[in-house]
Amino acid sequence: MITPAYVQMMARYNRWQNRNLYGAADTLDDGARRLDRGAFFGSIHETLTHILWGDTAWMSRFDNWEAPAVGIAQSAAMIPDWAALKQARVTADARIIDWAGRLTAKDLAGDFKWFPMGKTTAMVHPHGQLVTHLFNHQTHHRGQVHAMLTAAGAKPTATDLPFLPEDEAMKG
Numbered sequence: 001m002i003t004p005a006y007v008q009m010m011a012r013y014n015r016w017q018n019r020n021l022y023g024a025a026d027t028l029d030d031g032a033r034r035l036d037r038g039a040f041f042g043s044i045h046e047t048l049t050h051i052l053w054g055d056t057a058w059m060s061r062f063d064n065w066e067a068p069a070v071g072i073a074q075s076a077a078m079i080p081d082w083a084a085l086k087q088a089r090v091t092a093d094a095r096i097i098d099w100a101g102r103l104t105a106k107d108l109a110g111d112f113k114w115f116p117m118g119k120t121t122a123m124v125h126p127h128g129q130l131v132t133h134l135f136n137h138q139t140h141h142r143g144q145v146h147a148m149l150t151a152a153g154a155k156p157t158a159t160d161l162p163f164l165p166e167d168e169a170m171k172g
Helices: 006-027 030-034 045-062 072-077 082-102 127-151 164-169
Strands: 110-112 121-125
Touching: 006 082, 006 110, 006 127, 030 045, 045 072, 045 082, 045 110, 045 127, 110 127
Parallel strands: none
Antiparallel strands: 110 121
16 A cells, blocks of 8 residues: 555655644744634644644554543643644654654555554554554644644745655755
8 A cells, every 4th residue: 555665755744844834833923823713623733732642642553652641632732832842743753754764564564453542442454544544634634724824824835745855855
């Protein structure tokens, strides 16, 4: 289904776009970032927090990260401080890139057994599908953030995958 090269590219895309959106969000004051704009998770800050929550939940399964301390219902409030959220995002992005760099085709093959948070019944899906979901989830919610930022007057840059800077692969 997918290859390690695909996962590595998407990990770089994830970091690039998080830098883009967090940079645009930094041009707003805290009130503007926290204003409920009618998105599924409300505000820019809450949606960015939920994305990090989702990444942490999936990476706890894929790479033995510590699972989020809160469930999905509290995911948008997981990190209330903007500076702490930005730092956690930078750290998570570096860890996702490291994980992607260690993946092999064998790692992505076959089924993956996992437990949804708070559940005792295991689920089984193709491993590649679940990894694809990690990146799809990020992109879905970042699209919401992009719309909220634009409506707030912030100016995110390009988001299209073909414009992923080639040198992004070399940046730490």
